[in-house]
Amino acid sequence: MIGRIAGTLVEKQPPRIMIDVGGIGYELEVPMSTIYALPEINQPIRLHVHQGVRDEVPVLYGFAEASERSMFRALIKVNGVGPRLALTILSGISADALRQCIEQRDITTLTRLPGIGKRTAERLTLELADLGKQIGATTASGSADSAPMTTAASPMAEAEAALVALGYRPAEAQKLLSGLSGEHSEELIRSALQKAVRQ
DSSP states (O other): OEEEEEEEEEEETTTTTEEEETTEEEEEEHHHHHHHHHTTTSSEEEEEEEEEEEEEEEEEEEEEEHHHHHHHHHHHTTTTHHHHHHHHHHHHHHHHHHHHHHHTTTTTHHTSSTOOOOHOOOOHHHTTTTHHHHSSSOOOOOOOOOOSSSSOOHHHHHHHHHHHHHHOOOOHHHHTTTTOOOOSHHHHHHHHHHHHHHO
16 A cells, blocks of 8 residues: 655646656645645655545545645545545645534534535534544645646636536636636635635
8 A cells, every 4th residue: 555655746737636756657636735735846745645446446645744644534434525525625624623623513614615514514523523632733834835737727727627626516616716816726726715614
């Protein structure tokens, strides 16, 4: 099982990235919190990895922090929460804030996250009640050194595509991006997710 990967970041298309390791390109799905912390394209990178299987095909999930991976692993053990929803949750709220919501049974904040209804939020607070004992606090925040995408699409189009990949309907993604501006898609995605949690 792969637990860590180190190589060169060669592609960044949220929520997926590619890392070149000795000439082999490994695709990983990552939460937006990890996207914010990535170096520039063609720079060295090291991520913590969870290896899963989807439709009988191996899938790699990457995380900037070990505690974030631990949170992901705790989330996918909850009934009704799969890897994609777990990534979406970690994209909309930090691991520290999520742990606090669970410990304080803050259903209101949890239900603001895409894909989280009241029942799922209640399950999270019940099944992960001892989360604080299992997972340490996250120590790193997003980096301001994120590089622009390498594709030709506009930052707004890339941000909308990333939000849809994270579980938002196209109309919801457009609404969240409405009125926002930024030179890079990562800025737009971060602002849109913050806007979603505040609503």
